[in-house]
Amino acid sequence: MNKHLYRKYVASALAMIMFFSVFAGVHKAHAEAALNVNADGAILVDGKTGKVLYEKNADNVLGIASMTKMMTEYILLDSVKKGKVKWDQEYKVSDLVYKISQRRDLSNVPLRADGTYKVRELYEAMAIYSANAATIALAEIMGGSETNFVKMMNDKAKALGLKDYKFVNSTGLNNRDYNGLQPEGTGAEDENVMSSRAVAKLAFHLINDFPDVLKTASTPKKIFREGTDDQISMINWNWMLPSLDYGYQGMDGLKTGTTDFAGYCFTGTASRDGKRFITVVQNAKDASGQGGYSARFEETRKMLDYAFSNYTNVKLVPKHYQVKGQKTVPVLKGKEDQVKIYTKSAINMIVLNGEEKNYQPELVLDKNKVNKDGELTAPIKKGETVGYVTLKPKNGEKVSFLTAEGQKKAQVDVVAAEDVEKANWFVLMMRGIGNFFGDVFHGIGTTVKGWF
Secondary structure, three states: OOHHHHHHHHHHHHHHHHHHHHHHOHHHHHHHHHHOOOEEEEEEEEOOOOEEEEEEOOOOOEEOHHHHHHHHHHHHHHHHHOOOOOOOOEEEOOHHHHHHHOOOOOOOOOOOOOOEEEHHHHHHHHHHHOOHHHHHHHHHHHHOOHHHHHHHHHHHHHHOOOOOEEOOOOOOOOHHHHOOOOOOOOOOOOOOEEOHHHHHHHHHHHHHHOOOHHHHHOOOEEEEOOOOOOOEEEEOOOOOOOOOOOOOOOEEEEEEEEEOOOEEEEEEEEEEOOEEEEEEEEEEEOOOOOEOOOHHHHHHHHHHHHHHHHEEEEEEEOOOOOOOOOOEEEEEOEOOOEEEEEEOOOEEEEEEOOOHHHEEEEEEEOOOOOOOOOOEEOOEOOOOEEEEEEEEEOOOOOOOEOOHHHHHOOEEEEEEOOOEOEOOHHHHHHHHHHHHHHHHHHHHHHHHHHHO
């Protein structure tokens, strides 16, 4: 090959590589160009499967402020479900909770030193008004002390499979606001931190494991201790709820957060037209690069507008689908030597508009069901699971999910479409004889052919 042809060949190869590399990243590039979210960390995910649609510095560990309270909510709702805590259970105010509740510079509902409060009203104060003293009260109810509860928070984060997190208190305050009474073993200036991916994963678990949380999180206004001398109007800090200042159609959660360290943060979720998305922004900023109360809502709006406009929930694989060229699996010791297979149900997934054909169904047989030659052994029952079909992007794009459970929603079991009974001993014997003589005659034929 002469130098001219060689250079032409190399140039063509490089062009092809660049083409496929660009194509593989087309979704990511499309999202980044369309969004350009102005925040230190951000992520956008499908609320039903946890499929990641956009991310920016999603693994950087940053302050989370009162988004912390989502973990306190999760543990509380889990405790109520398991009967460890009851909604009408009463709580007597501790000295720490009383002192924190009197701080007007913090988000709070004032609590009486000699007061008794029910779990439900403390929960509503936390979820709607981000009340810090009420949150500590709940931590004391569940953990005996906030110190014990912080350990519960970190343990639960590990159990949920979160990465990149550290909890030092139940509220999201900077520990300096405790005036020396912060949980034991934590520093005087410590503050809770998580990555955007970890926050989104926590939110994903919260709304899917305990969907009723949205009934409280979506409450725009409520009177705490209505009808008493202590009543106070609670306006939800999530101003993107439809009836509030930055109202957004379908918005029903989830939690804001603000400290000097964390900046303006927000975990949002909205549902519309059968689609639900979760967003996270950390230290959101406005166009001038300055932090501002409204910046977190404007950046969230960007992501939600993009998601609702550009993604559709599509049936990528129908029920009883058969993969081309793999509609049957060979069977050993059966009355039939093969069995038809198909998908048990459909696969629905959120995809970029017009990209439905980019996903290739791929059959994976269960290694515990087939031998090294890919054969099943009779008897086989109709409906028996023999493997699964998963979706593989044709363009090589990496599809990521927040959880393994979400990943499984992008695959479906493959089952036998019919029964295959085991052949009786006589049939098996005759097959064995037939196979033996077939091998003998094949060997003789090969030998004879070699003679002539």
